[in-house]
Amino acid sequence: MIRAYKFLMRPTTGQRIALSEMLRDHCSLYNGALQERRDAYRHASKTKVRYGQQSGQLKEIRAFDPERQGRWSFSSQQATLRRLDKAFASFFRRLRSGVTPGYPRFRKVTWFDTIDFPKDGDGCRWDSTPHDPVTRVRFQGVGHIKVNQHRAVVGKVKTVSVKREGKRWYVVLTAEQAKPDPLPTTGSAVGVDMGITHFLASSDGEFIPNPRHGQKAAAKIETAQKALSRFGRVRPDKRTSSHRRAVQKVADLHRKVRRQRLDHAHKTALDLVRKHDFIAHEDLKILNMVKAPEPKPAPDRPGGFLPNGASAKAGLNRSISDSGWGVFLTILHAKAESAGREVIAVDPRNTSRTCPQCGHIDKENRPSQERFACVFCGHVAHADTVGALNVLRAGLVRREAPAA
Secondary structure, three states: OEEEEEEEEEOOHHHHHHHHHHHHHHHHHHHHHHHHHHHHHHOOOOOOOOHHHHHHOHHHHHHHOOOOHHHOOHHHHHHHHHHHHHHHHHHHHHHHHOOOOOOOOOOOOOOOOEEEEOOOOOOEEEOOOOOOOOOEEEEOOOEEEEEEOOOOOOOEEEEEEEEEEOOEEEEEEEEEOOOOOOOOOOOOEEEEEEOOOEEEEEOOOOEEEOOOHHHHOHHHHHHHHHHHHOOOOOOHHHOOHHHHHHHHHHHHHHHHHHHHHHHHHHHHHHHHHHHOOEEEEEOOOHHHHOOOOOOEEOOOOOOOEEOOOHHHHHHHHHHHHHHOHHHHHHHHHHHHHHHOOEEEEEOOOOOOOEOOOOOOEOHHHOOOOOEEEOOOOOOEEEHHHHHHHHHHHHHHHHHHOOOO
């Protein structure tokens, strides 16, 4: 199995400048390759440029510009071109499926924050000074950078990536590991119902509160963004020191919320994996859930629109995004795989309307957001607990069903 590790780097001032230049030049390569594809397709011949053709030009590009493109790893530049090729593949896939395609866009230097090295030892080297008690990673054109390695890396390192987050630099590793020993069995199965009032309700009757990290930090973020808006839009190299501090303040607040949300998801998922052998959850289509409602044109007012509940839906969308369901479910599946647990996603339809006692389905069974009262048998319970029970039941049925 493959596991990722993320460590904070401690570059010197010179190394920080070199890392920024490496990102700048890879961004330039990405944008140049994108421009070539656009120009070729706009030609009367409708020529399509592929990754193989652009990769074949790298040798000439490096020889023509040795001071910039020639400084960096050939393999990392190939990875940047593959990144563009993947963006186009995703664009055409979305186009075929009928969803909003989203044509690949040019990247500003401030938007381009990751460089991939496909193989450890090719343009990069993890633990490049093994004789030194301080862990370092080496990048071609940059040198040996100190790394704050807070935990051991298990397995063989396969790929290495550089990532910039605000003023901080990180190295991200992927390591191939043998499948770990599963946790001792508990004989327990649980269903979970995701929500906004409660982050999670289990079929055991347990409720995990929603921390609402984004909502708690909203006032500070709003104040910081208002302060930033006073400076206007200028190029990063033209910003004053006060402008740069305002930018950093907003970035720091968002990073704190993101890390708090990630920490909560890790702890909640770990607790579930340790307690239960089988976990069932709703198969939530989160992207569809946070879509803005379609506008309603007013028939009697050309150019006007009728109320469509967009304001209320925006508040709901913020709450869904703040809960971080997608991050939590991704972490839950990863931890369950490592622990030898089974996780199944089930169809969420009618899970909150079905009585767990008699099986009667009726929208009147849920008279309020929290209360469930079956109109057929009179069973009363918390609505989220009922949803979790029905999710567990559906998950067990799906597990026992023969493979198609």
